[in-house]
Amino acid sequence: MTNRYAVILAAGQGTRMKSKLYKVLHPVCGKPMVQHVVDQVKKLNIQEMVTVIGHGAEMVKAQLGDESHYALQSEQLGTAHAVMQAQQSLEGKDGVTIVVCGDTPLIKAETMESLFKHHEELSAKATILTASIEDPTGYGRIIRNDNGLVEKIVEHKDATEAEREINEINTGTYCFDNAALFEALKKVSNDNVQGEFYLPDVVEILKNQGEVVTAYQTNDLEETLGVNDRVALSEAERIMRKRINENHMRNGVTIIDPANTYIESDVVIGQDTTILPGTILKGRTVIGADCQIGPNSEIDTCEVGNETVIRQSAAYNSEIGSLVNIGPFAHIRPDSTIHDEVKIGNFVEIKKAVFGKGSKASHLSYIGDAEVGSDVNIGCGSITVNYDGKNKFLTKIEDGVFIGCNSNLVAPVTIGKGAYVAAGSTVTKDVPGNALAIARAQQVNKENYVDKLNLKK
Numbered sequence: 001m002t003n004r005y006a007v008i009l010a011a012g013q014g015t016r017m018k019s020k021l022y023k024v025l026h027p028v029c030g031k032p033m034v035q036h037v038v039d040q041v042k043k044l045n046i047q048e049m050v051t052v053i054g055h056g057a058e059m060v061k062a063q064l065g066d067e068s069h070y071a072l073q074s075e076q077l078g079t080a081h082a083v084m085q086a087q088q089s090l091e092g093k094d095g096v097t098i099v100v101c102g103d104t105p106l107i108k109a110e111t112m113e114s115l116f117k118h119h120e121e122l123s124a125k126a127t128i129l130t131a132s133i134e135d136p137t138g139y140g141r142i143i144r145n146d147n148g149l150v151e152k153i154v155e156h157k158d159a160t161e162a163e164r165e166i167n168e169i170n171t172g173t174y175c176f177d178n179a180a181l182f183e184a185l186k187k188v189s190n191d192n193v194q195g196e197f198y199l200p201d202v203v204e205i206l207k208n209q210g211e212v213v214t215a216y217q218t219n220d221l222e223e224t225l226g227v228n229d230r231v232a233l234s235e236a237e238r239i240m241r242k243r244i245n246e247n248h249m250r251n252g253v254t255i256i257d258p259a260n261t262y263i264e265s266d267v268v269i270g271q272d273t274t275i276l277p278g279t280i281l282k283g284r285t286v287i288g289a290d291c292q293i294g295p296n297s298e299i300d301t302c303e304v305g306n307e308t309v310i311r312q313s314a315a316y317n318s319e320i321g322s323l324v325n326i327g328p329f330a331h332i333r334p335d336s337t338i339h340d341e342v343k344i345g346n347f348v349e350i351k352k353a354v355f356g357k358g359s360k361a362s363h364l365s366y367i368g369d370a371e372v373g374s375d376v377n378i379g380c381g382s383i384t385v386n387y388d389g390k391n392k393f394l395t396k397i398e399d400g401v402f403i404g405c406n407s408n409l410v411a412p413v414t415i416g417k418g419a420y421v422a423a424g425s426t427v428t429k430d431v432p433g434n435a436l437a438i439a440r441a442q443q444v445n446k447e448n449y450v451d452k453l454n455l456k457k
Helices: 033-044 057-067 079-084 109-121 178-185 200-208 230-250 449-456
Strands: 004-010 048-053 069-072 096-101 126-132 141-144 150-154 168-177 213-218 280-282 298-300 314-316 343-346 349-355 360-363 366-372 383-385 395-397 408-410 413-415
Touching: 004 033, 004 079, 033 048, 033 057, 033 096, 033 109, 048 057, 057 069, 079 178, 096 109, 096 178, 109 126, 109 168, 109 213, 126 150, 126 200, 150 200, 150 213, 168 178, 168 200, 168 213, 178 200, 200 213, 408 413
Parallel strands: 004 048, 004 096, 048 069, 126 213, 280 298, 298 314, 343 360, 349 366, 366 383, 366 395, 383 408, 395 413
Antiparallel strands: 096 168, 126 168, 141 150, 141 168
């Protein structure tokens, strides 16, 4: 099998983005554009991948890590110049090299695989990925001969009236015979208005040498979209979101309103789960089967079991079991573990806490830095007082405990198995198992006090 290599162009700053963040690092559905490209290229049985970096080089390397080798383009002098920076890694190797831009997050591995196969079947030295577009204004046109091979690429400004009627355009993705590519790159001139070295010139050089230059036309124009500004970024986000949502629906997930459901690319959802409008699923979230999520819920990097309901709530970096009922308007903060059959009700906040099986905090409570056992009932308005202004402390609530409404548990404190805490108590000492803790001021009634107040008015 022919060796395959990849060069990913990711050196540009992207001034039209008007951003401190370098262009290829802008996220589309939660993942940087260049990461989308790399993830697709990795599916192609590539022997070596070289990412050409420049602006934001260290940040790009931090994102991709050891998934790629790197070549530095210290000056951005055009696409041919960028590919030339991969010379040290790839020159002299036999095989086929795909060149793809890091700002094309929608390109699919299947399309690139078809490009490779078309190139190999025709024994071409260069193959251009093309697309048909209704309005090709501004794009380079593909001029073919009677045999369907490429005669040349004509830029819009240089095209005749007849050539401007052609709708097949150059998308900026190519396959090259690797050896021929680096030989031709040495002959590319920067004799143009911009003074830059352009990769399409390689195609012309190879054609003039009598080599076979061909084109493979994709039927999906959207995946060739290059992102150069925030408008195109928004369009890429819309297309990617639609693609992700349709994939989940085809795999057995019900999405009530796909246009108003936002699911990032690494999210996993089980069959027969229903996602309601306004829901945002982010990061490496995994949701089980037969769940109901939303409406208007945000879940980021959580594992959620089966048959769980999360309504109008937010959950982050936590584990949530099966048959759990959360919300509405609950907040699950990071490092929380909620076991099966738990109820977390309206306006309850959980932070860095373990909630045992079958336990309940039905409304208006804050449970932070706590270990809650199984079958615990936490009454309305109860709080684990975990912070003294300098340090956080742990509250332990053992199995079967009943915490009365409006109770303050001042950590560090342990409430023993089966104990009761009377409503309105502020508990500062450990409570033994099966005990009743009452920690509140004795009630005093002042007879006729209101009448005395009225006499003073």
